[in-house]
Amino acid sequence: MDVLSDVIAIMRTGRPRSVRVEWHAPWGQQFPTVPGSAGFQVVLQGSCWLLPPGGEPVALSVGDVLFFPHGHGYVLADSPSTPVAEPHCDPLTEEGLFTSASVAGPGAATVLLCGGYQLDPARAHPALRELPDMIHLPARLGFHSELRAAVDLLGAEIRQPRLGADTSVSSLLDLLLLYILRAWFDAGHDQCQVAGWALALSDQSISAALDAMHRDPAHPWTVAELAGQAGMSRAAFARRFTTLVGQPPLAYLTWWRLTTAARLLRESGASLSEISARVGYGSEFAFANAFKREYGMAPGRYRRNACPAPPAAALPRRDVVKT
Template sequence: MDVLSDVIAIMRTGRPRSARVEWHAPWGQRFPSAPGSAGFQVVLRGSGWLLPPGGEPVALSAGDVLFFPHGHGYAIADSPFTPVAEPACDPLEETDLFASAFIEGPGAATVLLCGGYRIDASRAHPILRDLPDLIHLPAELGRHTELRVAVDLLGAEVHRPRLGADTVVSSLLDLLLLYILRAWFDSEPGHCEVTGWAAALADPQISAVLDAVHRDPARPWTVKEMGERAGLSRAAFARRFTALVGQPPLGYLTWWRLATAARLLRESEDGLGAIAARVGYTSEFSFANAFKREHGLAPGRYRREVCPPVARSSFPGSEALKT
């Protein structure tokens, strides 16, 4: 798998959730902080205002996409001056895969597509940690074409579900997350200031090495071989990789191998020897020692005791919209 696909595979747990809500002014809704989650809002029709805590209101128009990677709270309303309703339920309460709601009012209609993903912070990729609290992708003609298509398909499927809707919606929600992250990294290559992951993915030489490592973590990689793959000397590659990624090449390789092993322990029935081999360890003993150093548990105990958390949403959903 490539880097961005791996990021999504390793960090998300359970099924995502979504809801299509047609609001009629005046309206306002608060979406509380939901640690361990990531949420999104898409303006399908009409307009509104994002009301971030402690920040200035942000005007929203049809086609705008908002993504909250760290589950921070916010509010959305038809006007910066409209009172916002508190959510009627725990935002992490289990909800359906998708829902649809209609909020009556005398004014103009705004249609929002909201949704959420449950994130396991203990195994989040550094890419996620580098993202800002809010990603706002304004609607711009001709930009982020795949994202717009995914939004249109998802909005239509949630609004009028047909046979196979569960599979379609679940797949589209994963695509939406991928396209949001892709759009951000394509358009904001200098925004990840801490470890420079956006810059790393935009750097053809470092990106090529990251892609190769993610596709074949079991390969007995050396810094020299990685440098050759990047077309750089060993020293020049190590400096550039460390500056952009935030850790040395072999340090990142070890972290990624053990993160992959943890996912395989949770999601497969492979034996420890097979998993060790798949992530580049020649013996179960060396694999077990490395895994325990990274995760605090031996692999067998990890498999027995660490169960995937119940899939929950990062948005109030239809139950919270009964205000």
């Protein structure tokens, strides 16, 4: 797997949830902070306003995408002057994969596609920790065409579910998350506003070395070999990698190997010897010692303690009629 695919894979737990909501003015909804989740909103029809905490109102129009990678709360409303309802949305309680809803009112309709992903903060890749509290991707002609296509398909599937909708919606929600993150990194790079991990992922040389580590963590990589993957001298590569990623190449490789091992312990029935070999340790003993230093417990105990997280969703609860 490449770096971005791995970043998404290690942080996700449970199944994502989504809902297509038709809001009729006047309306104002507060979406609460939900630790351990990430949420999105997409304007499918009409317009509305984002009222961020402590910030100026932001006008949203058709095609705009909002993403809240750290589960922070926010307010959406038909107008900045509309009274805002208390939060009635708990992304962790709904059981359905997707649904549609309508919020009654006498005014014009705004249709939003919203949803949530359940995340485990303990598993978060450092690239995601650096993301801002909110990402706003305005609709612009010719930009992020794959993101727009995923939004259109997801909205259509939820509006008129057909045979196979569970599979298609689940897959499209995964694609939507990928396309949102890709669009953010691409947009930052285009605007020369990236730093840290965002720059590392858009840097062709450093990204090549990262991809090599992620695709084959069991390989006995050396700094010289990784520099060769990057097409740089050993010294220049080590300096640049450490500056962008925040730790030296082999320190990051160790972290990634143990992160991969933890995922295998949670999600597979592979033996400890198999896992140690798959992440580059020559013996089960060496792997167990390294794992305990990182996670504070032996691999066997970690596996026994692992349990699935509850599912995620993001559904409004004020005057809602589900359809």
